[in-house]
Amino acid sequence: xxxxxxxxxxxxxxxxxxxxxxxxxxxxxxxxxxxxxxxxxxxxxxxxxxxxxxxxxxxxxxxxxxxxxxxxxxxxxxxxxxxxxxxxxxxxxxxxxxxxxxxxxxxxxxxxxxxxxxxxxxxxxxxxxxxxxxxxxxxxxxxxxxxxxxxxxxxxxxxxxxxxxxxxxxxxxxxxxxxxxxxxxxxxxxxxxxxxxxxxxxxxxxxxxxxxxxxxxxxxxxxxxxxxxxxxxxxxxxxxxxxxxxxxxxxxxxxxxxxxxxxxxxxxxxxxxxxxxxxxxxxxxxxxxxxxxxxxxxxxxxxxxxxxxxxxxxxxxxxxxxxxxxxxxxxxxxxxxxxxxxxxxxxxxxxxxxxxxxxxxxxxxxxxxxxxxxxxxxxxxxxxxxxxxxxxxxxxxxxxxxxxxxxxxxxxxxxxxxxx
Ligand code: HAM
Numbered sequence: 001x002x003x004x005x006x007x008x009x010x011x012x013x014x015x016x017x018x019x020x021x022x023x024x025x026x027x028x029x030x031x032x033x034x035x036x037x038x039x040x041x042x043x044x045x046x047x048x049x050x051x052x053x054x055x056x057x058x059x060x061x062x063x064x065x066x067x068x069x070x071x072x073x074x075x076x077x078x079x080x081x082x083x084x085x086x087x088x089x090x091x092x093x094x095x096x097x098x099x100x101x102x103x104x105x106x107x108x109x110x111x112x113x114x115x116x117x118x119x120x121x122x123x124x125x126x127x128x129x130x131x132x133x134x135x136x137x138x139x140x141x142x143x144x145x146x147x148x149x150x151x152x153x154x155x156x157x158x159x160x161x162x163x164x165x166x167x168x169x170x171x172x173x174x175x176x177x178x179x180x181x182x183x184x185x186x187x188x189x190x191x192x193x194x195x196x197x198x199x200x201x202x203x204x205x206x207x208x209x210x211x212x213x214x215x216x217x218x219x220x221x222x223x224x225x226x227x228x229x230x231x232x233x234x235x236x237x238x239x240x241x242x243x244x245x246x247x248x249x250x251x252x253x254x255x256x257x258x259x260x261x262x263x264x265x266x267x268x269x270x271x272x273x274x275x276x277x278x279x280x281x282x283x284x285x286x287x288x289x290x291x292x293x294x295x296x297x298x299x300x301x302x303x304x305x306x307x308x309x310x311x312x313x314x315x316x317x318x319x320x321x322x323x324x325x326x327x328x329x330x331x332x333x334x335x336x337x338x339x340x341x342x343x344x345x346x347x348x349x350x351x352x353x354x355x356x357x358x359x360x361x362x363x364x365x366x367x368x369x370x371x372x373x374x375x376x377x378x379x380x381x382x383x384x385x386x387x388x389x390x391x392x393x394x395x396x397x398x399x400x401x402x403x404x405x406x407x408x409x410x411x412x413x414x415x416x417x418x419x420x
Pocket of ligand 1: 080081082083112114119120121122123124125126128129130258259279280281282283284286301302303304305306307308309
């Protein structure tokens with residue numbers, strides 16, 4: 001039997017993992033600058049949390065959840081996203097008694113049983129933030145500015161966001177009535193999914209990927225015409241603040257989101273570079289979710305970035321997040337005594353903080369030198385009988401072959417020579 005990773009999952013190998021680490025480290029640095037602290041929540045939660053949180057009518061809950069009964073007969077689900085679990089924790093851990101806003105960020109794997117294609121997986125990773133406890137538009141703008149600053153720190157170009165407001169439930173009911181009135185005469189032209197959406201969740205009609213439905217959507221009424229005074233003022237202020245911060249955005253009046261909990265501000269970052277699955281980040285305000293999940297009435301706002309898609313974008317823009325070669329030493333050896341000395345010296349150098357390798361595969365000196373050249377380390381030093389006797393050796397820089405005579409058993413001078 002040859003075992004293979006399940007469809008839609010990936011092994012992230014050491015050669016790739018460096019880019020992931022670089023992204024995650026940048027993300028936490030930027031999030032912490034804004035006062036966000038990392039939270040780690042369970043990979044699985046009760047199924048009901050996601051049904052209520054993400055929304056019963058969404059594709060995620062209807063078709064995509066990895067749900068199972070545990071041995072105690074409880075229905076559990078592998079998280080399809082990060083927000084519901086974070087909100088559950090906010091409520092359960094009594095965070096509403098702490099000074100607001102509560103600012104949390106996370107780096108999680110998530111699971112959706114989707115049709116697998118480039119950029120769409122069954123296990124994927126999200127980098128996300130959630131700010132809970134303020135209804136002010138400053139929070140929306142701050143969260144978007146954080147996203148923008150993260151993109152800038154990566155070195156991404158063209159990071160214009162799509163921005164919209166989907167109002168509060170009050171504006172939305174008037175808007176949904178208008179949408180239904182527009183779509184009703186066109187019902188027969190819609191795909192079967194959209195025919196169901198008309199009853200369950202009319203705003204999702206705007207988001208259908210079928211070309212016939214997309215064409216109809218281009219003429220559909222827009223929510224911005226239905227915002228009440230409060231929602232309109234909120235949206236105007238978010239835009240004003242983003243302009244103040246010179247954060248590029250474009251109002252996209254037919255932008256809607258696939259999860260049920262959003263209110264007012266919604267946004268996405270979509271790239272042309274990464275194919276059909278171009279949505280790299282999605283987020284927005286969700287003022288009703290904490291209460292919906294049994295907590296107090298606490299407004300909130302956040303986003304999540306798909307890490308696989310972001311990495312693809314980084315690559316497409318020709319950005320390298322990692323240095324190819326590390327400052328480090330390969331200690332080659334010839335003869336048994338030198339081998340033992342190299343083994344010991346390698347340990348000392350690692351203790352001093354240096355990347356250091358020595359041969360542990362009984363290779364010939366020639367093979368060791370070949371291995372060293374491909375190791376990604378910056379220097380090589382051969383220890384043999386002569387070097388052991390004299391205490392000196394040639395430190396060779398692999399990039400250009402430059403050699404320096406060093407006292408190899410004086411760690412400080414060796415480390416110094418490697419810097420030069
Ligand atoms: P979402 O739009 O469902 O929002 O997902 C956020 C991002 O996760 C997407 O833009 C995409 O990059 C990535 N993603 C989603 N599904 C897949 C998949 N099957 N394969 C690869 N990447 C995927 C949320 O999850 C919300 N919780 C975001 C949020 C946080 N809103 C407020 N706070």
